[in-house]
Amino acid sequence: MPGPEDDLKLLRDAALRAGEIAKQYFGQDPAVYDKGAEGPVTEADLAIDVMLRETLLTARPDYGWLSEETEDGPDRLDAEHVFICDPIDGTRAFIEGGTSFSHSLAVARNGKITAAAVFVPMRDKLYTAALGAGSTLNQKPLKVTETVNLAEATVLTTKANLLAHHWKADIPSVRKAYRPSLAYRMSLVGEGRFDAMMTFRPTWEWDIAAGALIISEAGGVVTDGYGQALQFNGPAAQVNGVLTGSAAVHRALLDLRPAFTG
CATH class of the missing domain: 3.30.540.10 (Fructose-1,6-Bisphosphatase, subunit A, domain 1)
Known part of the structure; x- marks a missing residue:
């Protein structure tokens, strides 16, 4: 095989x-x-x-x-x-x-x-x-960044993901950047060009499958938008958002997220 x-x-x-x-x-x-x-x-x-x-x-x-x-x-x-x-x-x-x-x-x-x-x-x-x-x-x-302080982090995301309803209390104070391709965004995190990437809408597997491994093999953490492990080849071919980055920045962002209630 x-x-x-x-x-x-x-x-x-x-x-x-x-x-x-x-x-x-x-x-x-x-x-x-x-x-x-x-x-x-x-x-x-x-x-x-x-x-x-x-x-x-x-x-x-x-x-x-x-x-x-x-x-x-x-x-x-x-x-x-x-x-x-x-x-x-x-x-x-x-x-x-x-x-x-x-x-x-x-x-x-x-x-x-x-x-x-x-x-x-x-x-x-x-x-x-x-x-x-x-x-x-x-x-x-490749190796992900070693950024520890969330206030110093640059995150690939859209404005919609920084709206108040996505967060328990304070909206994270991060520097925002954007690229139109989700796969490229994730690869840039794996490259160490950015500290994290997040999207909280239902996300198609084909957009993130390759990027997930590129990040994890570069030492980063990849989960769904609520911190749960990603599972691929599901019946709906979607996951519940994506939150990924260096370990410290991922943890800091996840700590600000509400618990999953769906």
Whole structure:
């Protein structure tokens, strides 16, 4: 049976191919289709999804499949391993000519991520991780920040996550930053460029699966928005928000969060 590092090589090569396809469409006014509440999808998203599905499942025919751009089905729930992919994370940015979109690819085994690749092609940044083997950016090892004081922390998030109803009392006094791709945001935390990332809305697995392993293998902590461990390949393919960062900053933010009542 292939191990995490075998799967990582497969994901890495597929992510680079995804970047080549994206570059062919980038800035070329690709066709855009409206998915309603799920947002737009482009012909580039769909072309990359086809390539990923064919490439990855040909190599691992017994793995399940979960992708933003493939109609979901129950078969993946019975698979020991499952690919969890977002062909383009940050599609709106891609359409508008922004360069921080990414390709997010992961393998989960029994609900735990074991291999991950996030590629930001227009910035030539390839983040990878394998369970127990650390995480890298362009083959250089990553480590999360050592920031301890929350008041000094820079957090990747949106204004909505700093509204009062998300917090027990005081809204955390942090410096806020933003990138449109969740996978890239998480990778930047793993890189040590930012101290934490948080989102409290229901979050699709394909947006965060790869980034979760990149952060944890760089020494960070990754939970849902209430501090519970993340479990992947769930029936709804969503988790209850994400709170992640260096251990000290994650703990400081979690201490300010209300208990889960849902």
